Amino acid sequence: MATHGLFSANSLHTKPSSGTHIKAEEKWLGFTALDRKPTHLKLSNGCRARAALNADPRSIEIPRQWYNLIADLPVKPPPPLHPKTFEPVKPEDLSPLFPDELIKQEASNERFIDIPDEVRDVYRLWRPSPLIRAKRLEKLLDTPARIYYKYEGVSPAGSHKPNTAVPQVWYNAQQGIKKVVTETGAGQWGSALAFACSLFGLECEVWQVCASYDQKPYRRLMMQTWGAKVHPSPSNLTEAGRKILQMDPSSPGSLGIAISEAVEIAAMNADTKYCLGSVLNHVLHHQTVIGEECLKQMEAIGETPDFIIGCTGGGSNFAGLSFPFIREKLKGKMNPVIRAVEPAACPSLTKGVYTYDYGDTAGMTPLMKMHTLGHDFIPDPIHAGGLRYHGMAPLISHVYDLGYMEAIAIPQIECFEGAIQFARSEGLIPAPEPTHAIAATIREALNCRETGEAKVILTAMCGHGHFDLPAYDNYLQGKLVDLSFEEEKIQASLTRVPKVGG
Numbered sequence: 001m002a003t004h005g006l007f008s009a010n011s012l013h014t015k016p017s018s019g020t021h022i023k024a025e026e027k028w029l030g031f032t033a034l035d036r037k038p039t040h041l042k043l044s045n046g047c048r049a050r051a052a053l054n055a056d057p058r059s060i061e062i063p064r065q066w067y068n069l070i071a072d073l074p075v076k077p078p079p080p081l082h083p084k085t086f087e088p089v090k091p092e093d094l095s096p097l098f099p100d101e102l103i104k105q106e107a108s109n110e111r112f113i114d115i116p117d118e119v120r121d122v123y124r125l126w127r128p129s130p131l132i133r134a135k136r137l138e139k140l141l142d143t144p145a146r147i148y149y150k151y152e153g154v155s156p157a158g159s160h161k162p163n164t165a166v167p168q169v170w171y172n173a174q175q176g177i178k179k180v181v182t183e184t185g186a187g188q189w190g191s192a193l194a195f196a197c198s199l200f201g202l203e204c205e206v207w208q209v210c211a212s213y214d215q216k217p218y219r220r221l222m223m224q225t226w227g228a229k230v231h232p233s234p235s236n237l238t239e240a241g242r243k244i245l246q247m248d249p250s251s252p253g254s255l256g257i258a259i260s261e262a263v264e265i266a267a268m269n270a271d272t273k274y275c276l277g278s279v280l281n282h283v284l285h286h287q288t289v290i291g292e293e294c295l296k297q298m299e300a301i302g303e304t305p306d307f308i309i310g311c312t313g314g315g316s317n318f319a320g321l322s323f324p325f326i327r328e329k330l331k332g333k334m335n336p337v338i339r340a341v342e343p344a345a346c347p348s349l350t351k352g353v354y355t356y357d358y359g360d361t362a363g364m365t366p367l368m369k370m371h372t373l374g375h376d377f378i379p380d381p382i383h384a385g386g387l388r389y390h391g392m393a394p395l396i397s398h399v400y401d402l403g404y405m406e407a408i409a410i411p412q413i414e415c416f417e418g419a420i421q422f423a424r425s426e427g428l429i430p431a432p433e434p435t436h437a438i439a440a441t442i443r444e445a446l447n448c449r450e451t452g453e454a455k456v457i458l459t460a461m462c463g464h465g466h467f468d469l470p471a472y473d474n475y476l477q478g479k480l481v482d483l484s485f486e487e488e489k490i491q492a493s494l495t496r497v498p499k500v501g502g
Contacts, residue, residue, distance in 0.1 A: 061296075064114065067327065069319075069326060069395065070108070071111035072111065075402060078356075080366040081500065097267065098274065100175060102282050105282035108285075119167045123163075123289070125156060131293075132151055133147065141421075141446060145457050148305075148458050150290060150459075152290065152460075152461065152462045153431070157188065158188070158431075158464050159188040160462045160463065161189045161191075163286050163289055165195065169193065172273050173200040173201070177273050178203060180272065181262040182204075182205075183206070184209070184212075184223075184277070185255050186216055188219070188463060191222040191226070193277070194225075197227065206228050207262050208232060210233055213233075233253045240361070260360040278314025279314040279389070279391070284316055288324055292324050305458035306456050307337045307456070308325055308338045309437050311340075312341065314392070314393055315392055319395065325338065337406065339440060340405060342408075342436065343409065344482070349371045349396075349400060350407050352372050353371070354372075357372040357391060359375070368391070370394045371392040373490050374497055375390055375391070375496070376390075411483070413481070415439045417439070420472075431463040432465060434459075434460060
């Protein structure tokens with residue numbers, strides 16, 4: 001039985017009174033909202049939920065398979081390389097870090113991968129996630145465009161990250177692993193992994209980028225509430241961290257450094273594996289539950305997107321929404337513009353180099369061909385918008401290189417301006433990451449106002465910003481500044497990218 005949020009779909013089988021008119025555009029999250037003032041259900045915990053009627057249950061079924069875009073690409077992506085030999089990575093090279101099933105998924109060319117029943121059972125806590133039409137934002141912008149957003153903030157961790165955290169931890173548990181380690185920036189991934197570990201009884205240890213560890217204590221507390229140990233990165237607990245601190249005792253840290261620390265611990269302990277929240281193929285596959293649901297939800301309301309817009313850091317949320325639509329685009333069934341939006345302070349797609357580079361600062365991970373700013377690039381700690389990773393997911397980089405999508409970079413003040421407009425019209429406070437997609441969506445909606453075109457814009461709202469309010473405080477007090485693109489800094493970082501053919 002499919003569920004959504006706090007109640008099951010079957011609990012909402014309410015027949016409308018005769019004569020009640022149902023508008024197609026009011027369909028929401030696979031349900032049909034009545035064209036009348038919504039009633040509310042009083043729940044046992046005191047929360048209130050909008051009551052809605054169930055539309056076709058099949059349109060809101062949780063996907064049974066993850067989608068692998070590689071199967072439909074005319075040119076396969078370049079393979080990852082061993083960090084020492086520069087030869088293509090073999091499965092046994094990855095076994096110190098990942099369980100066997102995830103290694104298999106990482107290299108898979110199969111179009112679909114079955115989702116284990118136990119994983120779907122957990123997904124039912126929040127999936128299917130809602131597809132919502134932003135009517136109030138449309139009215140605010142006075143645009144003929146129809147704006148929809150796929151909202152992943154309904155998960156227990158408040159973002160899209162549990163879509164992959166749950167299967168990663170489950171596969172580790174099935175292989176008898178006792179502990180997983182990871183890195184996190186703002187804390188969305190770390191909190192998602194801690195949540196998943198609490199469900200399956202695994203220990204969880206997290207290295208959090210120091211700047212975020214200090215600025216965002218509540219996500220750290222979420223991780224600790226779910227039982228995780230959390231360390232600021234760089235730390236004195238690893239050789240990688242100690243080297244960084246020797247060079248810069250006040251280092252703000254980076255995702256690349258935190259990855260090095262977590263990978264080091266995993267490689268040294270047989271009962272410990274490493275989990276990654278973005279970038280790798282299997283992570284992107286798991287996130288396609290977002291796009292697969294969205295395809296059905298948009299079909300149910302008779303809409304086809306003209307634009308699909310998502311933020312990109314490592315790329316998992318963007319891939320999760322866009323890859324199923326790229327499949328349909330390759331089949332000739334639709335032709336949306338697919339646009340990635342990244343921060344001007346960390347613009348890997350728009351300013352980076354497409355080449356082989358390490359996934360971490362210390363050079364312990366396999367080399368991946370991706371758009372990179374250099375593996376030791378560290379964004380300015382006052383960059384408030386998340387999306388701090390130095391490289392883009394190799395599969396997204398490959399899709400971008402093939403010309404199936406486009407990319408832009410937006411400075412953070414414009415992003416927070418858009419976030420305020422969104423919050424004050426739609427009610428939801430976005431996490432800093434999706435503010436990039438919101439700003440790009442507003443740009444396109446205003447363009448529609450100028451042209452008079454009623455375009456359909458679909459955007460990814462990958463999480464809420466309840467634990468990111470200090471960034472909003474900085475914006476509201478006028479303390480937020482746009483960070484200029486540091487060409488010299490990035491060029492210096494790129495000189496240290498390994499020289500590999502391909």
